[in-house]
Amino acid sequence: MAVTKEILTLAVEIADALLRNGSEIYRVEDTVMHILDAYEIEDYDVYVLSNGIFASANENKEDACSMIRHVPLGKTHLGRIAALNQLSREICSHDCSLVDSWVRLDECKNIPEEKTGVQVFFCGLGSAGFCYLFGGQPLDAFLAFLIGLLLQLFLIAAKKRSSSNFIVNIFGSGIVTILSLLALSAGLPILQDKVVIGAIMPLVPGIALTTSIRDFFNGDYLSGTIHIIDALLTSFSIAVGVGAIITIYQLLTGGVLLP
């Protein structure tokens, strides 16, 4: 029987990786509890927030131990969540020994992100698709595709410099709006609003909204609040970026109304 500390460390490390890659709170807590249960540790407490993990085990015994992790809000990586979920299942059914688990955990953490080129292409494709769905014409969708490509390049560059999320969203939506207005000014027969709506979709806080609702549903009100505020602030940032550029455009063109 392995010692409490080793098991708790493993459980918390897996929880850390899950949370970092955008899992909802309930799944993270559940994973830790299942692993501890599987190794017959009965006296434990786990408390998980959107950006922190607190766990203790066997507080009243000789080998008492507790752990705290700070986990910054990260980018969602669905592949890693799925792999970690599978790993925790195997640990719980004892199909995977403790030693193997550490190796597997490292593998899960290091599942690579999609290559830059792939990300850029699919960002463009997604933007074009949404532009068309929201009422754009094929020409608008094509333009949204090009703008989507540039937006993702900007997002990747911004991520390397680890700028604040507000700045990234304001500038991201600003760039989208500038490009669409440039195309409009160049005389292309486009529906400028549809192009912008399609191309800002990669910025729109769909994940934060969904995660927040699920946290609320599971009774994790504090984490739900953190995510809903994230979603609101992201929306405001996008609005500010779009609004600022349209204001400038109006000043430059002397108050011509957009179609």
Place this chain on the structure above:
Amino acid sequence: MILQFIISMIATLSFAVLFNAPTKQLFFCGLTGAFGWIVYLVCLNYGMSVAPACLIATFVLTIMSRVLSAVRKNPVTMFLIPGIFPLVPGAGIYYTAYYLIMGEMSEFSAKGVETFLIAGAIALGIVFGFSIPQAVFNTLKKEDHTH
């Protein structure tokens, strides 16, 4: 309608790639998004307003994500997050900002309220979708599951 289905599938699938979903699951992520979008369009066709249509569409796609999650043995998040994107009120954010800048206050407040209503409808749709007991979906799993 078929074109809308295909395009919404491509759009959702593209976003699933951005969230690093495994290649094997991409098709199903796309399928979830496409179904949600088609349900939304059908509801609008029957004369519903935007918010109830979003609620029903989100409800359907939440259930679909849970079914897929059981059948494909993957977390619900995998299908729910990409699938919800076509319904997220990105357009609402844009028009709200636009009317504010243009100083059209009545349009601005109408769009602002609508955006919040859509977000609320999505929330309710997800909540209703998750209120169905997990046991119902567990019967869909193949029998080799372990716990």
